[in-house]
Amino acid sequence: MRWLRVTHWLVAGLLLLSGCALPASWARAGGADGxxxxxxxxxxxxxxxxxxxxAVWNAAHPDQKATLIQLPPAADDxxxxxxxxLQxxxxRYDVLNMDVAWTAEFASAGWITPLDGQGFPLxxxxxxxxxxxxxxxxxYAVPYVTNAGMLYYRKDVLDRAHLPPxxxxxxxxxxxxTVAPRYGLKGYAGQLLPYEGLTVNYAEAVQSAGGAILSDEGRKVAVDSPAALRALDFLVNxxxxxxxxxxxxxxTEEESRRAFEDGGYLFMRNWPYAYGLAEAKGSKVAxxxxxxxxxxxDGPGSSSLGGSNLAVSSYSRHQKTARxxxxxxxxxxxxxxxxxxxxxxxxxAQLYTDSALIKRFPYLPVLRQSILSARPRPKSPEYDQVSxxxxxxxxxxxxxxxxxAAATAALAQDLKAILRDP
Structure with a gap:
């Protein structure tokens, strides 16, 4: 799922996927005013x-219709x-729905155009x-969907043990x-396969210890710190x-979710999408x-921010409509x-305090708290190499x-080489 790279969208662009030209009905004629x-x-x-x-937009804007183009589901694709x-x-693309981690890369390359924040309800x-x-x-973009990791736990087990989360x-x-084995459970499930999910889990541990992987808007390496070493010590221990x-x-997210839903774990770190699935019919922990x-x-921690942002391609001929x-x-x-x-x-923000929505999505207050204490993943035009x-x-x-200690020192050297930070 490459979680934070999850931007779930609908199918529409088969001709694009096969490399064919857009059909004539998608003609790009428009006004000279953008x-x-x-x-x-x-x-x-x-x-x-x-x-x-x-469809609602198109009905109201017959001369500025929006067509959805779907790309493959994998974030890397x-x-x-x-x-x-863009290169x-x-x-062909006007509005791009981008993973939040791509903002620095796309902006640095000049592929997306700066935006006036006063035009949006930021x-x-x-x-x-x-x-x-x-x-x-x-x-360079406008937030559209967000995400933050939360700690899922077996409430029934902690209640029986008279313990809070x-x-x-x-x-x-x-x-x-100590508690998990007494109830026939394993302890903690995270996303620790060597992929983007591990980068996220590690970043959360580092910032929850008061540290950072990069600093100065991605210009400097900050991982060679006592806080970062404390974070890795915790995970390794x-x-x-x-x-x-x-x-x-x-x-990954899905393996940890299934292991938790099957009743095998006391704790799990995962994204909000897992809540509805864990409560659904067929889940052993519903x-x-x-x-x-x-x-x-030493107290509540900090999640990595996921989600997606909407940006305007620098090569769009209809940027006014795109905005x-x-x-x-x-x-x-x-x-x-x-x-x-x-x-x-x-x-x-106001949707997280809406009583009707909270009744339907009970995790919203915790998610709001998690988002407010979260941080973006390291900002860098070379984010993929960093990850x-x-x-x-x-x-x-x-x-x-x-x-x-050796892994932290090696990582600091790796990142300095990527950033060319002496």
Whole structure:
């Protein structure tokens, strides 16, 4: 799922996927003032709600219709096809639905155009999500969907043990090591396979200890710090002590979710999408789970921000319409539909205190707290290389092939080489 790279969207662009030209009905004629038909390019929408939202737009804007172009579901494929188009300076894409981690890369390359923040209701959004759309203090996109990791736990088990959900690493380790075995459970399931998910899990541990991987808007390496070493020590000790089972080192979001839903674990770190599935018919833990913010070194921790942002291609011939479409899609009514129909976390703050929505999505108050304390993933035009380096070195430590100190030192050197930071 490459979680934070999850932008679930609907099918529409088979001709594009096969490399064929767009049909004549998608002609790009428009006004010289930057208005006219536009395309919205995105990954697959598994819920199918987006086409209906664009139909409402199209009915009101017959001369500025929006066509949905779907790319393959894998985030790497979405990114690769977007970059291929942008490097060719093609005007085929107008509005890009991008993973939040791509903002720095796309902005640095000049592929997306800066935006005037006064044209969008940024002050109505949860504050941390706006930071994911900026690069070097400029706005390059508008937040559309957000995401933050939460701690899932077996509420029935902790209630029987007369324990609240853990707030600190020490409490998490103690409960996972002592309570879980008493009830025939394993301790903690994260996403610790060497991929983007491990980068996210590690980043959350580092910032929950008060550190960072990069600093100065991605210009400097900050991982060679006592806080970062403390974070890796915590994770590695969990593996050594057994409350992070070895099998968790092979988990992505879906493997950890299934292991938790099958009743095998006391705790799980995952995204909000897992809540509805865990409570669905057929889940062995339905009616037995709770959610809490991620624990931290000495108190509540900090999640990595996921989700997607909407940006305007620098090569769009209809940028005025593209910006108007983004305003429409990020408006309050559509943001409500993002949650109600798309089952994705919206960016408008007031939706997290809506009693009707909380009744339907009980995790919203915890998710709001998690988002407000979250941070974007490291900002860098070379983010993919950064993520690969992080996942590789951290996994070496988790598999006990390298000590936490040696892995941290090696990671710092890797990142300095990527950033050319002396």
């Amino acid at each position: 208005t006219g038909p536009v395309t919205l390019v995105t990954g697959r929408d598994l819920t199918g709600y987006m086409q209906g939202r664009l 979405v990114r690769a096809q977007m970059i291929s188009n 060719a300076k093609s005007d 002050d109505k959004f949860l504050k941390p999500v706006v930071d994911t759309a900026t690069y070097r203090k400029r706005l 853990p707030r600190t690493w020490a409490e998490l380790a103690s409960d996972a090591r 969990g593996v050594r002590q057994g409350w992070i089972p070895r099998e968790s080192l092979t988990f 009616g037995k789970i709770g959610v809490a913010p991620l624990p931290g070194a 108007a479409l983004i305003r429409y899609l990020t408006g309050l009514d559509n943001e409500r539909q993002v949650l109600e129909q798309g089952s994705l976390p919206p960016v408008w 690969l380096a992080v996942a590789g070195e951290v996994h070496d430590a988790l598999t006990l092939r390298r000590s936490p």
